[in-house]
Amino acid sequence: MALKLYNTLTRQKAAFEPIDPKNVRMYVCGPTVYDYAHIGNARPVIVFDLLFRLLRYIFGPDHVTYVRNITDVDDKINARAARDYPDLPLNDAIRKVTQATEDQFHKDIDALGMLPPTYEPRATEYIRRPEGGEDMVSIIETLVRNGHAYVAEDHVLFDVASMPDYGRLSNRSLDEMEAGARVEVAPYKKGPMDFVLWKPSKPGEPAWPSPAGIKTPGRPGWHIECSAMSGALLGPVFDIHGGGIDLTFPHHENEIAQSRCAHGTSVMANVWMHNGFLQVEGEKMSKSLGNFITIHELLETDRFGGQRWPGDVLRLTMLRTHYRQPIDWTVSALRENHKLWVSIGNLIRDRAEATEHDEAFLEALEDDLNTPAAFARLFELRDAASGGDELAAQKLRKAFKLLGFLREWKFNEEIVVPAHGPLELPDIIPRIFETNGDIELDAWAKHFEKSYGADADSIVAFLRRFSAGTTVRAIRPLKDNWTNLIELTDERLEARKRKDFKESDRIRDELARMGITLKDVKNKDTGEIETTWEVAR
Numbered sequence: 001m002a003l004k005l006y007n008t009l010t011r012q013k014a015a016f017e018p019i020d021p022k023n024v025r026m027y028v029c030g031p032t033v034y035d036y037a038h039i040g041n042a043r044p045v046i047v048f049d050l051l052f053r054l055l056r057y058i059f060g061p062d063h064v065t066y067v068r069n070i071t072d073v074d075d076k077i078n079a080r081a082a083r084d085y086p087d088l089p090l091n092d093a094i095r096k097v098t099q100a101t102e103d104q105f106h107k108d109i110d111a112l113g114m115l116p117p118t119y120e121p122r123a124t125e126y127i128r129r130p131e132g133g134e135d136m137v138s139i140i141e142t143l144v145r146n147g148h149a150y151v152a153e154d155h156v157l158f159d160v161a162s163m164p165d166y167g168r169l170s171n172r173s174l175d176e177m178e179a180g181a182r183v184e185v186a187p188y189k190k191g192p193m194d195f196v197l198w199k200p201s202k203p204g205e206p207a208w209p210s211p212a213g214i215k216t217p218g219r220p221g222w223h224i225e226c227s228a229m230s231g232a233l234l235g236p237v238f239d240i241h242g243g244g245i246d247l248t249f250p251h252h253e254n255e256i257a258q259s260r261c262a263h264g265t266s267v268m269a270n271v272w273m274h275n276g277f278l279q280v281e282g283e284k285m286s287k288s289l290g291n292f293i294t295i296h297e298l299l300e301t302d303r304f305g306g307q308r309w310p311g312d313v314l315r316l317t318m319l320r321t322h323y324r325q326p327i328d329w330t331v332s333a334l335r336e337n338h339k340l341w342v343s344i345g346n347l348i349r350d351r352a353e354a355t356e357h358d359e360a361f362l363e364a365l366e367d368d369l370n371t372p373a374a375f376a377r378l379f380e381l382r383d384a385a386s387g388g389d390e391l392a393a394q395k396l397r398k399a400f401k402l403l404g405f406l407r408e409w410k411f412n413e414e415i416v417v418p419a420h421g422p423l424e425l426p427d428i429i430p431r432i433f434e435t436n437g438d439i440e441l442d443a444w445a446k447h448f449e450k451s452y453g454a455d456a457d458s459i460v461a462f463l464r465r466f467s468a469g470t471t472v473r474a475i476r477p478l479k480d481n482w483t484n485l486i487e488l489t490d491e492r493l494e495a496r497k498r499k500d501f502k503e504s505d506r507i508r509d510e511l512a513r514m515g516i517t518l519k520d521v522k523n524k525d526t527g528e529i530e531t532t533w534e535v536a537r
């Protein structure tokens, strides 16, 4: 069966035909970085990650280009920066807010097991590109030149009346929209639905030299950024454009207007896909209702349901509802999916992988990402596997790998641990040396902590003594004498306690020859000095 996708533009499900099967191109509107991402924001990230995985499976991992942007210029960002850093110049404050939020976003979605997109452009890098190529300013100038935009009071506005089929995506005629418009219409607009491509900046706000002969510096409107980033990275017409359903109008409608009128094309993207909305325990998520919940809180605190949730469980819960349906995010669903995740992990972690995918599973996914049907099939396989059907177990494993779930389980697969009792360093550490060099020791520590709790205390303590970010590859040179590392470090601490500084310096030098720099830090809780390890590069 071939991949079928529902297209908001045609309101139909149709076979997906890529423009170039050697380079399938997808753009998804990313986060505005001013605050923690909430679990609603996670939905498009998770849904389009699944589509990215499926496209890579169908067309080959090197034949899919996925762009998900970061919106780092926005009124909400400016307001947050002014509130949080009142003493800093606004531009410095903005940089602090956007950088911290972007880092947090990456931490959150890494924990959800998302593949990184091929490109993750920041809007501010595409306002004016010194290196040339399409950018917001060049698109705006083209639109002014070809009569689709006009300058008024230092703004540039898109002239909606200049585009006969404006409104096709959201399926509304211009007359209907104008009748329903509740926006207060600025006097300089020709038509009430005309939207801003460029506007003057207030004093102190971020500002760039304006296009179209405007003398005062300004900044872009919201919609133009996605036209510029998709045009620059994917070309004037590409395959799939995605985002949440709320973006259909005005954001996507206006992206289409800008891109098509600048490029002279009949479409911007062939397929437009929109995920449904998420609500929490039956209510719209809102700060005032107190049910506003961030990805970070779900992963790292017990605010929702009294426990921290593994990233895989959040993702599993999200995917069990079809992406176009609304989803109700509840504690009871998380509990159920947590149990399911643990039981399936136990069932498949030590299996081989089937050579072929289960057909019914794949067909369900290829039918517009019908994940509820796909999981229904996987539960049949699970039941068969529990009854001793080895092929069913192997197919289950292959399916969960395609869905991207093997990452947290993968650790278990690489290191077989004793079924009961505390984990011993000599059993485990040598095996960590053999694993994927790119994985950080922190990730291993987290894995052991999560999977084995107090039984893994000594393993976790060992791994955590290396400085943050140390990879398996970095410690490989210690493969044959890692036990010395512990002994010598302990001896040195003893020597220091005896005030035998000659001996402690001798040991420090010996470790330095092994490539290890020591750092003494006082434990905040116990007041004891502890020594951590830094691997020399």
Ligand code: AMP
Residues within 6 Å of the ligand: 029, 030, 031, 032, 039, 040, 041, 042, 043, 044, 243, 244, 245, 246, 247, 275, 276, 277, 278, 279, 285
């Ligand atoms: P924003 O940062 O508000 O621009 O939103 C980023 C993405 O999250 C967009 O694709 C939105 O459509 C999506 N989104 C925001 N809130 C929700 C929600 N409650 N449910 C599903 N998607 C959402």
Ligand code: ZN
Residues within 6 Å of the ligand: 028, 029, 030, 226, 251, 255
């Ligand atoms: Zn966008």
